[in-house]
Amino acid sequence: MEATVTGSKTIPISPNTKLEEIFSIFNAQQKNKQAVKNAPIKERKAKLKKLMDTVIEYRTKIQDAVYADLRKPAVETDYAETYNVVAECRHAIANLDEWTAPHDVDTPMLFIGSSSKIVNEPKGNALLMTPWNYPFSMPTQHLVAAIAAGCTVIIKPSEFTPHTSALVKELLGKVFAENEVAVIEGDASVSTELLKLKFDHIHFTGSPAVGKVVMRAAAEHLTSVTLELGGKSPVIIDETANIDAAVKKITWGKFLNCGQTCIAPDYILVHDSKQQEFVTKLRDNVNKVFGTDPEKSADMGRIINNKHLLRIKGLLDDAVSKGAKVELGGQINEADNYIAPTIIDNVSLDARVMQEEIFGPVLPIIPYHNTDDALNVINGKEKPLALYIFSGTQKKQDFWLDNTTAGGTCINDNVVHITQPNLPFGGVNNSGIGKSFGIFGFKEFSNERAVLKALHSGSVVTPLWQPYGKLAKFVADLMIKYL
Secondary structure, three states, X not given: OOOEOOOOOOOOOOOOOOHHHHHHHHHHHHHHHHHHHHOOHHHHHHHHHHHHHHHHHOHHHHHHHHHHHHOOOHHXXXXXXXXXXXHHHHHHHHHHHHHHOOEEEOOOHHHOOOEEEEEEEEOOEEEEEOOXXXXXXXXXXXXXXXXXXXXXXXXXXXXXXXXXXXXXXXXXXXXXXXXXXXXXXOOHHHHHHHHOOOOOEEEEEOOHHHHHHHHHHHHHHOOEEEXXXXXXXXXXXXXXXXXXXXXHHHHHHHHHHHHOOOXXXXXXXXXXXXXXXXXXXXXXXXXXXXXXXXXXXXXXXXOOOHHHHHHHHHHHHHHHHOOOEEEEOOEXXXXXXXXXXXXXXXXXXXXXXXXXXXXXXXXXXXXXXXXXXXXXXXXXXOOOOEEEEEOOOHHHHHHHHHOOOOOEEEEOOOOHHHHOOOOOEOOOEOOXXXXXXXXXXXXXXXXXXXXXXXXXXXXXOHHHOOOOOHHHHHHHHHHHHHO
């Protein structure tokens, strides 16, 4: 069975900001960053409070803008876009005094008479480059960390979500002056120009391929980077798993935002003793949630544009041509950027759908017989952004954790770890560099400055000053033996 496609659709994109405006904003922020750095912490908290209040005020407008770009249901926008920003603001406001306070460290014997501390200072002028799949929460939520740290910020949102990008610009314009926070709209050519500028930190969310471009550009200025990338996030369902619970959670996690989530389950590795039960119950649950005609469901979003729809269709057609069985779905309406929730079984490991990140509502299922089979699939690929373990015993859970690596992991759930403010979010190697959200995001935009305060006269290393004599040799011997 091949995916069927009908119609066609052209999606508008955001207009390009003029280069002279970009340079003007960048220079204004460079001049202002020291003043922003030196502002009292209570001012940062006040800005975050104003941002939070404005986001709540704009709740309906956010729903409308995201729906216009992605056909995302209003409730899904509320909890997956708006709430994330509000919660991040609340968390930062509640903890900012602690995060920004100088942290005293122990004084070893060698440094008696001195004191040492770590001071978190803002890195300076930051660039946020954010994706289209969560077009409101990604730019605004990461902005919270940058403001908490005391940075000035330029945001480059995706051109593929013009309604939401324009709204983000409008909303932030109510809260911040452009010499502190500004939104620069436009296509890839605008991103290229921004990457030529000497920012103090760059935070990018997107694909590993573009992440490499960003990192190369940052290297020209030795600019630090946070890269939130992607990859193929696997799900393990072993022989001890609760299948009924697993199918409900995976239905939500996989088809949230029409599968266009960087930490969505990308493929399932299910023990062969549970394969048929899992496939049957997953198919039944998807039908229960979205109906037998999901295209009419108010709870099913749409693919961002025709280009991505055709990419996903190509993955599905290739899998079927290599022997995969479509257990559910497969229908495509190009005119509406619609792909049905699709489950495919008996998928070849050579199929493109098992080589490329899917980023859509297609879920491959791979049976395994022993743990080595499953581990060979997972560990034979790049380290994933997320890995999900459905298992009923502590021993098995620990085994899967000990023998895999991922940016983050849920046990007996999926996706939800991103909303836990006390956990770091991010990838490892190909799936990302650095962490985000909560104190971890604050630290990404901060420089941990080492400060050692010595006595007014003399120094802890006075005996080691040149010219070297017997005392210097004695002290050096003492240091090596005892300190």
